[in-house]
Amino acid sequence: MEKKVNQKAWFFVLPVVLLVAFSALIPLMTVVNYSVQDTFGNNAFFWAGTDWFTDILRSERFHSALWRQFLFSGIILAIEVPLGIAIALAMPRRGLWVPVCLVLMALPLLIPWNVVGTIWQVFARVDIGLLGHTLANLGIDFNYTQDPLDAWITVVVMDVWHWTSLVVLLCYAGLQSIPDAYYQAARIDGASKWAIFRYIQLPKLHRVLLIAVLLRFMDSFMIYTEPFVVTGGGPGSATTFLSIDLVKMAIGQFDLGRAAAFSIIYFLIILLVSWAFYTVMTGKTKESDR
């Protein structure tokens, strides 16, 4: 007898579909509509065609912000992923210290983004901040409000402090899921620590690393609040990332058509890079599953 497919499940999915439609699809469609028009408010729109796209794609301002954004995401991925793996490997697997370590790791993730920005803005100040004041007393000329390199260091260190924990927790969960039998077999074979890491732990971490890299890339590529609070995009435009530039355009200049075109280009970049990451990393996962 043929098994009957129960289609009632679709009704349970409907609320999610409606929620996604209102929170994501309709705003996205509105942005597409805005991107080909110009407006001065009062729901009065004027056809602009593809002018905004051409304008953005050829603007030096966009190219600079895009370059800074890729550089920032590249730096924080290069630091946070290896550091997160190293800390997860160093954490105890059993015992009293496990919950202590987990709570300590989770703490930075619980702090709101604007609070993180404020903490680091004060912490790095030369006049009243502990970090800035200490560096000044050590004879290091550190001033994130005037020196672009210092501003970059502050923003990168702040992001590492805030988000490495996420990579740590994901990797730790991945490490905990590896059965003891693998380690026992490695011990019998006389495998070194490096060999255990390279041939047991790293392959088993593939899936969580995929999630960690994707989340950290997308988050860092859309970063706004923390650098805005600390540096406001400065000094000059040294830390003006794509989202800061976009908000300046949309809210500061009320240039909604241009900002909408900027948003779509921004969206397509994130979509392409995330798809590339996902394809490369799941391809490897499939191979390692065979």
Place this chain on the structure above:
Amino acid sequence: MDLAWMAWTWPTGIFFICIVTALVAMTVWDRAVPQTERAGVLGILTTRGDRLFISLLGSGWIHLIWLGVVGPQLWIASIISVVFALCVFRWV
């Protein structure tokens, strides 16, 4: 329902109708002939849905690159996108 705030235009309306039509057509096609994964020239496993996604994403980029490098004659970019999509469905 007043949708004036969404600032609809005919070209963007037609664009979204095309996207929805493609999704509905793919769903109907899948019901008629269920899709299976295959590895093409890129060496990655793709279903028909994946190939549609690659085609749409690639088409978006072809249009952007055309606008940035050449200019506003988008019909040429659209023809290249259609050829690209056909190649993706055939060989990827």
